Amino acid sequence: MSEAKRMSRQAGGRSAPKSLGSYLDQIRDDPAEFRTVSRTVNPLKFDVTAVMGHLDRRGEYPTVQFENPLNLHGEPSKFPIVTNVWATRERCAEAVGLPRSEAGKQLGSRFAKLVGRKREPVVVSSDNAPVHANVYQGEKADMWMLPAVRHFEMDLGAVLTMGLVARAPGEDFYNITFTKTFPESGHRGGFTIHTPHMIRMTKAWEGRGERCPVVNVLGHHPGFWLGTLNNTPWGDNEYATAGGFLQEPVRLAPSVTWGKDFLVPADAEIVIEGEIVPGERTIVNPFGDISRQYQAQQLAPVMEVTAITHRDGALFQDVFSGHRDHMLLGSIAREGAIFNHLQQKLGNVVAVHMPFSACGRYTTYISIRKTEEGQAKQAGLQAIAHVPNLHVAVVVDEDIDVFNEEQVLWAVNFQVDPRRDIDLIKNLRPGSDPRGIGSSRVIIDATRPTHIAFPTRLRVPPEDMERVRLEEWLDPAGRGAR
């Protein structure tokens, strides 16, 4: 038995290093967190997303493992589908080493700290890489062996929703970003990318007329992925950032296609190695995306597959697009990024939240410790300038809980004079946002005005709230019933 196979099997017992499987072992005994579907499902016929849609309507957000999916050939797949991994803040907290009780504002702060705690990756041999336990090249490297999911009715087809790894020519750092790959055949597919660094890298290769090596990673520990979502500067090695979030170095192995010139995550579930063909474009989309709308059909770059590798017993990971799994995946990183940025620029931020009502991307609620007028607008401007595609920034006082939307909207209703406190920022470029909303942004100062006489919020005196303990004063349930 090869070392890779032994480690892959050992990972079945789920000792270190961290992987998607080792993470699932932590939650699989709790039915609120983990459920399975054993019957055969056809992910092309919406079986998977119908199950997930029902759970979402019921307000239940377990990670779900579909044990027996069909692949894109319509045959039984050997890879179970795992989806909804990030659908609760509590699971995201655990994935980065926080207790579930600290899934609120502490989680964004944790992200802000972890971004700076990089851990350099370690390189292991292919024999020590579980992801190389099974290697397919040439005609056998067939993306259609995967149980890729078609999510929504207008989607063009099945989509691989996980992350792509790339490197700029001549550089030694890696960028990792979530992308969508549409496997139009077993060996090639169009893909869309939406982050500036990855776009810059792929354009650099294309400008040289050279094929760009890329790796599609279909499954890893959730902490690995959460580490890839941060707005890090050009030049940062995101394998190192991911290691900080994983709290152990990411293990890398030489790729099958390019050897030591391009390293792949050794503990991933499935890896597709491929090359972007310079100058070639194909049709992709529509696709139901984060905004719960469809991205429009468009032309996109083409990747040709060179190899597919996977660990023994590999899981195929999917993101339940446009739902909490997808929203939290990016929103917590943005909360951390805004918190960090505002603390560095202004120093008065208390908490930051990206609410589900704006899909975790388009609105931020920021609470500040305000000492003078103008600070709220400054905070809103800084946030909008720092985070792409942020449409609305609502800034409140520190006594408003930004994780309680009812409190935030109370402040908007009763502390905002629209003429004075709402600013429209016009004619910004929409960046890579593929939606049709436009290029304007809004800042709402919902802090209590301090430069004019203004009412305060009602409250029972805090000392009396402390004095009257409900469990001592309230009669036992049932007493008083007629």
Added chain:
Amino acid sequence: MRLFWSTCPKCMKAFVVEWALRHAGRQLICPYCSHRYLPDESAAIDERHAD
């Protein structure tokens, strides 16, 4: 970003397309029936947009 809606001439269902494809000479692919056709062959096109 400007968009348009194309109605597939084969299955008569509509889907959303980036404006860059409106006159690019590339065939669209209907997500419902996989029919390939040029935008001008659409059964209907909605290309209204804000100024």
